[in-house]
Structure formats: C-alpha cells, structure tokens
Amino acid sequence: MIDLYYWGTPNGHKISIALEEMQLAYQVHPINILKNDQFDPEYLKISPNNKIPAIVDHDSFDGEPIAIFESGAILQYLGRKTRQFYPSAERERIEVEQWLMWQMGGFGPMLGQNHHFSKFAPERLEYPTKRYQDETKRLYGVLDTQLSNKDFVAGAGRGAYSIADMAIFPWMCRYDWQGIDLNDYPHAKTYFERIQARPAVQKALQIEV
Structure with a gap:
C-alpha cells in the first residue's frame, strides 16, 4: 500500500x-x-x-x-x-528523463509563476505578468514542435507514453489560467486531448479531497 x-x-x-x-x-x-x-x-x-x-x-x-x-x-x-x-534501456531512459526535467525545471515553475502573477497576486504588475506569460508561450511552442511528428514526448517513432507525459499533462490542464489558446499549438492540443481521454487519467483527476 x-x-x-x-x-x-x-x-x-x-x-x-x-x-x-x-x-x-x-x-x-x-x-x-x-x-x-x-x-x-x-x-x-x-x-x-x-x-x-x-x-x-x-x-x-x-x-x-x-x-x-x-x-x-x-x-x-x-x-x-x-x-x-520508464524505460530500462539507457538511451530511451535518458530521453524520458530529459523531458521530465524539462517539465520540472521549466514547464512547471514558469507556468506556476504565470498562475501567480496572472491570477493570484494582490497587485497586477505588468512586467512579471508579461515575462511569465511570454515564457509560457515559448514553452508551449517547444512542446508543440516536439509533438509535430510524435504522439508522446519521448520514445522512438511516434513515442511511448511515459512518466514525462504524466508530469507535463497536469500543467496543461490550466491553460486558461495561463492565457493559452490551445488552438495556437495544434500538436500540443491533440496530445492534451489524447492523454485527457485515458480512463486512468480521468479517474485520477476526479479524486475528491
């Protein structure tokens, strides 16, 4: 347990x-x-x-x-x-880890700062709000490019669903907080919808606390 x-x-x-x-x-x-x-x-x-x-x-x-x-x-x-x-083969594992660390070091923290300054800060400050919104858009662009010929961020061919995708997806769920229109990132949008449709993901998102 x-x-x-x-x-x-x-x-x-x-x-x-x-x-x-x-x-x-x-x-x-x-x-x-x-x-x-x-x-x-x-x-x-x-x-x-x-x-x-x-x-x-x-x-x-x-x-x-x-x-x-x-x-x-x-x-x-x-x-x-x-x-x-989470692959055991070194080359495949490194690819998953790269995207996991991309999320941990960038896609999460930058989007989190975007949430703070765009939605929760007691004062609306133009400089930090724009800074984090612009960085959010840049990161979505990186993700969209990676997904231009892949179903998932890591793995050979079309890629394989991994812990990296499990890390990235939840931060996309609040795209509206981030000022993001997913239609501007068509590959990322399809990716988001693909993961959102997984039964295990739907169950996980419905946990009540």
Missing part, C-alpha cells in the same frame, strides 16, 4: 495519474495547502520542503517503508518499482 499525501494541484495530479496508470494500491491523505497543512511537523518528516505531493511506500524495494518527496523523484521511483512507463 502507498500513502499519497495530496492536494488537487498539477503536481498532486502527476502522482495520482501515475498510481492509477500503474494500477498501484494507494490511500489518499489530504494536505490542505490552503490551510497550511503542509507545515505540520508530522508532514515535514515526510516532505521537509513543505510541499505536496509526497508518498510513503510500505512495500518498497527492501521491505521497509520509504518516504519520498518531489514529484519527479516519485515518478522515477514508481517507474522503477513497476517497470512501467
């Missing part, structure tokens, strides 16, 4: 999607970030950076429970654990 410490954010959805896709048994423990649950001392023992998501796997590789924080690290762990959606 895996304990999932979760709130319904893009980063939280990454892990609920992975758990559903990999058909792993899990129990949801809500961490209400609107009430600062992430700063609870007991939660900090699991996630010292006071962020969600985190997991505790009670059936780990050595038989002892293991706590893991940071969504990218969790995805890699689950991929290794199940041998699903």
